[in-house]
Every structure is written in C-alpha cells, then in structure tokens.
Amino acid sequence: MTEAAEQVKEQVVDLTGANAILDKYVDMHGALMPALQEIQEFYGYIPEPTVHLTAERLNVYSSQIYGVLTFYAQFHLQPRGKYIIRVCMGTACHVKGAARIADTVKDRLGVVHAETTEDLKFTAEYVACIGACGMAPVIMVNDATYGSLTVQKVDEVIEKYQAMG
Amino acid sequence: MAEQAEKIKVLICQGTGGLASGAAAVADAFEAEFAKQGVEAKVGKRCEVVGTGCRGLCANDVLVDIVMPGAEGVTYDFVTPELVPQIVAEHVIANSPVEKSVAGPYYASFLEKQQRIIFSRCGTINAESLDDFIAHRGFTGIRKAVTMAPSEVIEEVKRSGLRGRGGGGFPTGVKWSFCKATPGEEKYLICNADEGDPGAFMDRSVLEGDPYGLIEGMMIGAYAIGCKFAYVYVRAEYPLAIKRLQMAIDTCYEKGYLGKNCMGLGFDLDMRIKAGAGAFVCGEETALMASIEGHRGMSRPRPPFPAVKGLWGKPTNINNVETFANVSYIFYNGADWYSSIGTEGTKGTKIFALTGKVKHTGLVEVPAGTTMKQVIYDVCGGILNNRKFKAVQAGGPSGGCLPTEALGAEVDYDSLIKAGAMMGSGGLVVMDETTCMVDIARFFLNFTRAESCGKCIPCRIGLKIMLEILERITQGRGREGDLELLEDMAYDIKKSSLCGLGQTAPNPVLSTLRYFRNEYETHIRDKECPSHSCRHLLHFRVVEEKCKKCGVCPKVCPVNAIRWEKGQAAYIDADKCTECTSCYDACRFMAIE
Numbered sequence: 001m002t003e004a005a006e007q008v009k010e011q012v013v014d015l016t017g018a019n020a021i022l023d024k025y026v027d028m029h030g031a032l033m034p035a036l037q038e039i040q041e042f043y044g045y046i047p048e049p050t051v052h053l054t055a056e057r058l059n060v061y062s063s064q065i066y067g068v069l070t071f072y073a074q075f076h077l078q079p080r081g082k083y084i085i086r087v088c089m090g091t092a093c094h095v096k097g098a099a100r101i102a103d104t105v106k107d108r109l110g111v112v113h114a115e116t117t118e119d120l121k122f123t124a125e126y127v128a129c130i131g132a133c134g135m136a137p138v139i140m141v142n143d144a145t146y147g148s149l150t151v152q153k154v155d156e157v158i159e160k161y162q163a164m165g
Numbered sequence: 166m167a168e169q170a171e172k173i174k175v176l177i178c179q180g181t182g183g184l185a186s187g188a189a190a191v192a193d194a195f196e197a198e199f200a201k202q203g204v205e206a207k208v209g210k211r212c213e214v215v216g217t218g219c220r221g222l223c224a225n226d227v228l229v230d231i232v233m234p235g236a237e238g239v240t241y242d243f244v245t246p247e248l249v250p251q252i253v254a255e256h257v258i259a260n261s262p263v264e265k266s267v268a269g270p271y272y273a274s275f276l277e278k279q280q281r282i283i284f285s286r287c288g289t290i291n292a293e294s295l296d297d298f299i300a301h302r303g304f305t306g307i308r309k310a311v312t313m314a315p316s317e318v319i320e321e322v323k324r325s326g327l328r329g330r331g332g333g334g335f336p337t338g339v340k341w342s343f344c345k346a347t348p349g350e351e352k353y354l355i356c357n358a359d360e361g362d363p364g365a366f367m368d369r370s371v372l373e374g375d376p377y378g379l380i381e382g383m384m385i386g387a388y389a390i391g392c393k394f395a396y397v398y399v400r401a402e403y404p405l406a407i408k409r410l411q412m413a414i415d416t417c418y419e420k421g422y423l424g425k426n427c428m429g430l431g432f433d434l435d436m437r438i439k440a441g442a443g444a445f446v447c448g449e450e451t452a453l454m455a456s457i458e459g460h461r462g463m464s465r466p467r468p469p470f471p472a473v474k475g476l477w478g479k480p481t482n483i484n485n486v487e488t489f490a491n492v493s494y495i496f497y498n499g500a501d502w503y504s505s506i507g508t509e510g511t512k513g514t515k516i517f518a519l520t521g522k523v524k525h526t527g528l529v530e531v532p533a534g535t536t537m538k539q540v541i542y543d544v545c546g547g548i549l550n551n552r553k554f555k556a557v558q559a560g561g562p563s564g565g566c567l568p569t570e571a572l573g574a575e576v577d578y579d580s581l582i583k584a585g586a587m588m589g590s591g592g593l594v595v596m597d598e599t600t601c602m603v604d605i606a607r608f609f610l611n612f613t614r615a616e617s618c619g620k621c622i623p624c625r626i627g628l629k630i631m632l633e634i635l636e637r638i639t640q641g642r643g644r645e646g647d648l649e650l651l652e653d654m655a656y657d658i659k660k661s662s663l664c665g666l667g668q669t670a671p672n673p674v675l676s677t678l679r680y681f682r683n684e685y686e687t688h689i690r691d692k693e694c695p696s697h698s699c700r701h702l703l704h705f706r707v708v709e710e711k712c713k714k715c716g717v718c719p720k721v722c723p724v725n726a727i728r729w730e731k732g733q734a735a736y737i738d739a740d741k742c743t744e745c746t747s748c749y750d751a752c753r754f755m756a757i758e
Contacts, residue, residue, distance in 0.1 A: 029477065030457055030458045031459060032460075033439075033442060033456065033459050034440075064460075068461055071444065071462065072442035072443050072444050072462070074401050074442035074443040086402075089363070090363030091520075091521070091558060091561070091594045091605075091608070091609075092363070092526075093363075094605075095520075095522065095594060095600055095605075096521065096522070096750075097746065097750060100745050100746065100747065103745065104723070127443070128445060128612065128616070129361070129363035129364065129365075129402070130402050131181065131366035131369045131402065132181050132182055132223075132366065133363075133364050133365070133526070133594075134182055134223025134366070134518070134520055134526040135182060135185060135186070135223055135224065136520055136521070136526070138185075143404055144185075145181055145184065146185060147182070147185045147186065151721070152721075152723070
C-alpha cells in the first residue's frame with residue numbers, strides 16, 4: 001500500500017453519507033450490490049467502516065460482503081486516483097497492441113493494474129473489454145474514451161490530464 | 166409528418182465510438198455555425214442536429230449524415246469541427262455537397278451487403294426521443310401482440326424460427342413456453358445485457374441507439390409469459406448505455422407505457438436496470454441471477470432450470486438484448502417474413518462486431534448464411550495494410566479460430582460449430598500474419614482463468630494448469646508432450662465443468678491446435694515465434710532488401726531506437742530496442758523481422 005493510501009485509511013470516515021444511502025435499501029430484495037455500488041460512488045471506494053455499517057443495517061455477515069466485494073472487479077477497497085485510466089485488454093485491443101499501451105502507462109506513471117500514484121492522481125486498471133473494439137486499442141480516462149491509440153497518443157492523453165491538475 | 170420532412174437534419178453518431186472520436190464537438194460546431202451563418206433565414210427551413218446511435222462503421226467516425234428535405238442523405242466521414250463551417254456553407258446553404266469529404270465508395274459497399282433490420286433505427290433516429298421511435302413503427306409490435314392470446318404470441322415466435330442471440334441458439338419461443346407453463350403468480354423476465362465477451366459490442370450499440378426497441382421486445386415477452394417484473398442486467402463498463410436506457414425507461418413510465426396497465430392495453434409491467442459489476446461469469450444465467458440477488462456471481466447446476474426455479478426461486482426467463490430486439494420486428498412484419506430471411510437452421514439476421522486487423526472495423530448486420538469471406542472482404546474491405554489473412558476468431562473466449570480454409574463457413578449456428586468455432590455473441594476478431602495463434606490461445610485462457618468463479622475444480626485449477634503450459638510455450642520453454650497434455654486436459658475440462666464458462670473455455674486452445682498445430686510445434690522445437698509476436702522470442706532487425714526507406718518506423722518508435730535518414734534503409738539499435746513491436750506493426754512492407 002502506498003503511504004498516501006495508508007494515511008487516508010487512518011482517517012475517520014464520516015458515515016453520514018453511507019447511512020443515508022443505506023436508508024433506501026433496508027428491507028429491499030437484493031439490496032447489497034446496488035447499496036455497495038452507491039457507497040462506492042459516494043466515497044470513491046469502499047472504506048472499511050462502511051462494510052461493517054452495511055453488515056449491520058442490511059443484516060448480512062461482513063464476510064458475505066467481503067465475498068461480494070472481492071469477487072467483482074468493480075469494487076475497490078483502497079482509495080483511488082482522481083483520474084482512473086482503464087486500459088482495455090479485450091481481444092481486439094490485444095491483437096492491436098494493448099500490452100504496449102499498458103506498458104506506456106506503466107512507464108509514464110509507474111503504476112500497473114489496480115495501483116494508484118502516490119499523489120492520488122492516477123489509478124491504472126486493466127479491464128476485460130470496454131466495448132469500443134472498433135477503435136482498438138482503447139483506453140478510458142474516467143468517462144472519456146480514447147481510441148486508435150499509439151504510444152505517442154497515450155503520452156499526449158496522460159500529459160493532458162497531468163496538466164489539468 | 167409533413168413538418169418533419171421539411172426540416173434539414175444533421176444526423177451525428179453519438180454512440181460511444183462517435184463520442185470518443187469527438188462527436189460532441191462536431192455537434193456543437195454545427196449548432197454554432199447554424200447560428201453564425203444565419204442558416205435558417207437563408208434557407209427558410211429549420212435545421213436540426215440529431216444525435217443518433219451507432220451506424221456501424223466506427224473506424225471512420227465522426228460520421229455525419231446531412232438530410233436535405235426531399236433528397237437522399239449524404240454521408241461525411243472523419244468529420245472534425247474545422248470542417249463544419251465549409252459543410253454548412255456549401256452543402257446546407259448552397260446545396261452542393263463538399264465532395265472531397267463525402268464518405269468514399271467503401272461506405273456504400275459496407276452497407277450494400279448488409280441487411281439492417283435490428284439496426285434500421287440505429288443511426289437514423291434520435292436515440293433519446295420517444296416521438297422519433299413512435300414515428301418509426303415504435304410500439305406497433307406490442308399493440309399487435311396484445312390482440313393475440315399469450316399462447317398465440319409464443320406460437321408466432323416459434324414459427325418465426327428465432328433462436329437466442331446470446332450464443333447458445335436455443336429456440337426463443339420454446340424457452341418462453343417453458344416459463345409460461347410453470348405455475349406461479351410471480352414470474353420474472355430478465356434481459357441479459359452483460360456482454361462480457363471481449364471483442365463484442367453489438368448489445369451496447371442497441372442499448373445506445375435504440376433503447377425503446379429493446380423495451381418493446383421485453384414488453385412482448387412479458388405479456389407472452391405473463392410476468393409483471395423485468396430486469397435489464399447491464400454491465401457497468403457501459404455508462405452511456407445505462408444512461409440512455411434509464412432515460413428511456415423513465416420516459417416510458419412518465420407516458421404510461423410502463424407500470425400499471427401499460428399503454429392502456431390491460432397488462433402491468435415494471436422494469437428496472439441492474440448494473441453489473443464486472444464479472445464475465447455473470448453472462449451465465451444462473452450466475453447472473455445470483456448477482457441480481459446480491460450474491461457472488463457463482464453458477465449452480467441445472468436443473469432446476471430458471472424457467473422452473475430462477476430469480477428469488479420464482480420462474481424466470483432470460484434472453485439477450487439482440488433476441489428481444491428481434492422480437493419487436495417479428496411483430497411488425499410477421500413470423501413468415503422473418504423466417505424467409507436466413508438459412509434452414511438459423512433465421513433472421515445476425516449482428517457481428519468486426520474488429521482486429523480489418524480495414525473497416527465496426528458493426529455489421531447480415532442475413533444468416535452469409536459466408537465469413539463475404540463479411541470480411543466484401544463488407545469490411547479486407548485486411549489492413551494489405552497483409553495476409555491468418556484467422557478469424559469467432560465467438561469470444563468460448564469460440565474458436567478459423568483459418569483461411571474455413572472462410573467459406575456460413576454464419577449460422579450449426580455450420581460454425583461444425584467448423585470448430587461458435588456463433589457466441591457475435592464478436593469476430595480478424596487476425597493477420599503478425600498475430601501468434603499460441604499467444605491468442607494463451608490470451609483467452611488467461612481471460613477465462615481470471616473470470617472463472619472458482620466454484621468447480623476443473624475450471625478453477627484445470628484452466629490454470631493449461632495456462633501455465635501455454636505461458637511456458639510462448640516463453641520458449643515448451644516441452645515435448647505439452648500439446649498432448651493440453652488436449653487431454655481440454656477435453657476433460659469441457660466434460661466435467663459446472664457451467665458454460667468452463668465447458669467452453671478450452672475451445673480456443675482446441676481450435677488453434679486443430680488448425681495451427683505447426684505454430685505450436687515451432688515454438689516448442691525451434692524456440693521461435695513465426696509471427697514475431699511472442700516477446701520473449703524476439704529480436705528485431707530491418708531486412709534491407711525489403712525496406713522501401715519510407716521513414717515510417719522511426720516515427721512510431723517510442724524509444725528512438727531506429728536510425729533513419731532520407732534515402733537510407735532504417736537500422737534498429739538492438740541495445741535501445743525494447744521489443745515493443747511498434748515498428749513491426751507499422752511497416753507496410755514486412756521489412757522488419
């Protein structure tokens with residue numbers, strides 16, 4: 001774990017937001033996943049105290065919640081960067097050189113899959129497919145998709161976000 | 166309608182592909198130019214920018230259609246905001262299209278061989294507008310369906326010959342009849358829009374381009390089965406698709422198309438989106454239902470089938486997006502019309518996502534029975550950079566790789582299985598001579614191994630061992646006997662796995678072994694990769710006789726390892742080279758090996 005991440009973890013998490021979210025899901029069929037998704041959207045990740053809170057309020061075991069959290073690629077137990085770089089590793093991207101794109105991101109930011117830069121600015125993620133195969137190789141930075149990439153273009157994209165602060 | 170026809174329409178692709186290529190900026194530029202050049206005053210007609218779904222030719226985005234009243238639309242490709250003032254001045258005002266920017270003849274040939282039924286609304290209507298949908302026959306299918314008894318609706322679907330488009334190809338009408346026959350008040354309908362296959366994106370395009378079409382298909386299904394609650398399970402990597410579909414569902418509730426007494430037709434239907442959380446195994450129906458219930462997405466043995474005991478233990482019917490989209494059209498035009506398209510065993514059209522080393526990547530809708538060769542060469546323009554075709558991977562991680570000899574295979578459930586691949590969800594990834602087939606097998610196995618839910622041992626441990634063998638081979642540490650071991654394991658895993666993921670995961674290995682065995686052997690015996698793609702076996706150099714001195718390779722090299730001067734053959738500095746293959750991929754003359 002990076003130092004910055006450790007610091008954040010030690011902070012006391014304000015549970016008001018999580019409580020408000022959970023209010024909506026108490027007594028609802030199949031509430032666990034949508035509740036966790038919403039909590040993650042609110043905090044940017046799933047802080048540990050919210051897991052225990054969710055267990056208590058939705059009446060499920062913490063172990064079951066961790067089972068779900070670690071099963072799905074979408075959930076994150078660590079704080080994440082401001083900009084999430086999703087590198088698509090789908091078949092089309094693979095054939096057109098996704099490994100090279102991932103290497104470039106690693107070279108420029110020093111992070112590989114599921115790692116966050118120390119300044120909490122960038123998180124790299126290698127994902128199975130983002131469904132923009134027509135423009136392979138592709139990356140997504142938050143909600144923006146960048147297609148038909150070359151090593152140079154990846155550099156440009158990263159520089160753009162670095163400049164954005 | 167008369168008023169509609171009088172407008173000048175600018176249709177801009179606003180799917181994920183279009184937006185990634187800058188469609189939003191182009192749309193803004195059009196709006197700004199209309200105001201700046203005072204178009205409405207000059208032409209005397211209203212101009213409207215319409216955000217449409219995907220038109221299929223994603224490689225040439227941003228695509229813009231200008232439709233002048235009373236004339237055929239003109240398509241521009243690679244449109245940038247800088248081009249917009251010229252198009253507005255010359256085409257919209259002076260009515261003479263900007264010839265040099267109009268999409269070339271390949272656009273016509275791209276469309277010519279296709280039969281766009283499911284996609285007939287994608288790319289022509291505003292995806293977010295209910296009025297546009299209704300103007301294009303929207304909701305007439307469900308109106309027709311409710312005039313029939315539910316059992317007649319199922320009969321009609323059976324007669325049409327529609328088979329599930331999710332991959333397996335089970336007859337849809339038969340599936341519906343199972344669920345209908347199970348007694349019980351509470352039943353569920355689920356649309357599987359998880360689309361976990363790497364290399365497939367047709368469901369996403371339907372969700373983005375024609376969300377109401379999907380809702381209509383689901384309404385017909387719900388009416389036939391007699392259920393009041395429907396879920397759409399969409400993968401979370403599709404933010405735009407989720408947004409559009411949610412918007413469409415909200416609108417339908419507002420206007421009374423969904424909810425109590427839908428459209429006043431006397432049946433109730435609630436619909437909700439359930440965002441997936443990134444697990445390929447959730448495409449498997451039992452795992453998908455576990456995921457909706459809030460558990461880990463683990464599959465369970467069948468029977469009991471979902472039609473008997475599904476979501477929350479109630480009878481449940483699951484179909485794929487494309488299947489529901491087909492249902493709407495069956496009710497617009499009738500089962501006879503539908504079954505007249507396609508082959509004996511596969512009716513209707515199939516959408517393919519064509520990607521990889523092919524000239525025009527994108528989405529293609531062809532009648533079943535078209536050959537692979539026609540799809541790749543006639544529709545999509547052949548192989549990129551004039552290289553040689555090597556294989557096409559059909560059906561994603563569950564499918565297989567077909568070589569040149571199998572290009573005559575018709576796209577149809579049965580002939581693809583005979584050739585050693587499968588229809589799957591319809592992803593076709595084209596590979597040229599620079600793609601290593603051993604590496605592709607390794608790639609898919611790496612994927613399925615990571616996505617295995619881990620419940621059953623053959624899949625959890627078997628795939629891992631197979632992957633280790635393949636990794637060894639691609640790193641030049643292959644051993645005699647590896648291939649036989651791989652084959653043995655593959656058949657055992659297929660036989661003994663719990664769900665479809667494990668039962669099909671060894672397919673890519675088996676099909677590459679069947680057609681490209683010599684490549685495996687070269688890796689093992691000579692420690693060489695014939696396609697120059699396995700990194701551990703690479704050393705790059707320029708073949709001087711072949712080098713055309715064009716100077717492309719030094720431009721793409723990220724570490725400046727290539728020395729080149731005008732009129733001189735290039736030279737690769739082995740010390741600097743990181744073996745990233747940039748130059749190899751970029752060279753049009755195969756002068757780098």
